[in-house]
Amino acid sequence: MKNPYLAQLGPNGVRQLRSYSTQGKQRLADIEAAIRRALGDIPSNSQLPREAELALRLYAAELWNGKTFHKAREWIGRVDHYAGGYSVLSPVKEAPSAPAQDLFSMTDVGAAHQVNDFLDGFRSSVSSRVQAIDALLNGNPPSAATLSVTLPPLQPAPSPPVGPSAGSSQAGPSPSSGEHPSIQEGKTGISATVLNVLIASPGDTEKERKIAEEVIREWNSDHAQELRVILMPQMWESDTYARMGGGGQEQVNIQIADRSDIVIGLFRARLGQATQNYPSGAAEEIERAIARDAPVHVYVSKMPLLVDEINPAELARLRTYTDDLRSRGLLGSYKSSRDLRRKLRKALEHDVAYFLKRSRT
Structure with a gap:
């Protein structure tokens, strides 16, 4: 019998x-x-x-291994655009949308809890469209049950090997070792060096901190x-977690500041x-990085200050500290957002070249 749903x-x-199926x-x-x-790549002692x-590993694979989630999002867009031209395909467009988040934002510790919802959202949005298309191809109108896909849970990472070979795990070394964490994907031979970039600054630099994060992303x-x-941009507001003991700044030092490879003040x-x-x-984070010879x-x-930004006592404290820094190195400045972007980009490019050169010697 002729399929009534595909006649048009x-x-x-x-x-x-x-x-499309x-x-x-x-x-x-x-x-x-x-x-x-x-x-499978997550080390047991991470x-x-x-x-x-x-x-982090999904983001690295997305960069190098064919943009899996980017391609899935494109496929969803093509299917929905095509379905929009035919009333019989309207159930396809009723399937769940792909998640709006991007993987890069979830590499921050503070946002990492969203990754399971992100993955389930993509799996559901693709699966439901495939099932709706297959139902139409088989002459069955997609039902609400078809569009509500039950997915198997994400499987836990495999247990680490036991015995002499267990030491081969790719766990990231501590910053004091002089090496840097690597992401590896054994089946494709893909590996990457991860460099943590700490953005150290007081509370009146929200715009500048956002610019620094954008420069790193770009x-x-x-x-x-x-x-x-x-x-990897590191900021206390997004990359630390609540933990008692030692004071707030000490926890920031332990969790991110003392683990950073590069510091931007x-x-x-x-x-x-x-x-x-x-x-x-911010001064503590900068000084501790200088003491361990990290690039700072x-x-x-x-830039001109607004009237409500002017606090003579704070300006004097800032001048005293920056004069001290100037006596110990080359202090930078910026006269516009564009100027800051350019200078941050240049500094990061020099740092990456330095780390790559050191890793080859």
Whole structure:
């Protein structure tokens, strides 16, 4: 009996639906494979939460291994656009949308908890469209049950090997070792060096901190695949977690500051609140990085200040500290957002070149 649901599509439309079904099943298989590889690469003694490790490895694979989730999102868009032209295909467009988040945002410890919802969202959005298309091809109208896909849970990472070979795990070394964490994907030979970039600054530099994070993201987009280096922005508000003991700044030091490979210091009109041993939290992070010989870049705003930003006492404290820094190195400045972007980009490019050169010697 002739399929009543496909009569308006014609032979070419049916072929197109079959092609979309095949492509969708491949997209789903690619997603499942990417998840399995990423879970399998998480070391048992990782210093990061499991979700952050998973997001980090998926992001690295997304950069180098064919953009699995990007291709899935494109497939969903093509299917929905095609379905919009035919009333009989309207159930396809009723399937769940792909998640709006991007993997890069979930590599931050503070947002890593979203990664499971992100993965389930992609699996569901692809699976439900494939099932709706197949139901139409088989002459069955998609039902609400068809569009509500029950997915198997993400499988836990395999147990670590036991015995003499267990020491081969690719756990990231501590910063004091002089080496840097690597992401590896054994089946493809893909590896990357991860460099943590700490953004140290007081509370009046929210705009500058956002610019620094954007510059890091842009650098990754332009160079991570070619150079096999990923720069990870580190900020206390997004990359630390609540934990008692030792004071707030000490926890920031333990969790991110003392683990950073590169430090960017940004100042506008304030130095910030003093800590137990330093004139401010940002100053403490900068000084501790200088003491362990990490690359440190400090930039002071030369942009006009608003009236409510002017605090003579704070400006004096900031001047005293930056004068001290100037006596010990080359202090940077910026006169506009564009100027800051350019200088940050240049500094990061020099740092990456330095780390790559050192890793080859």
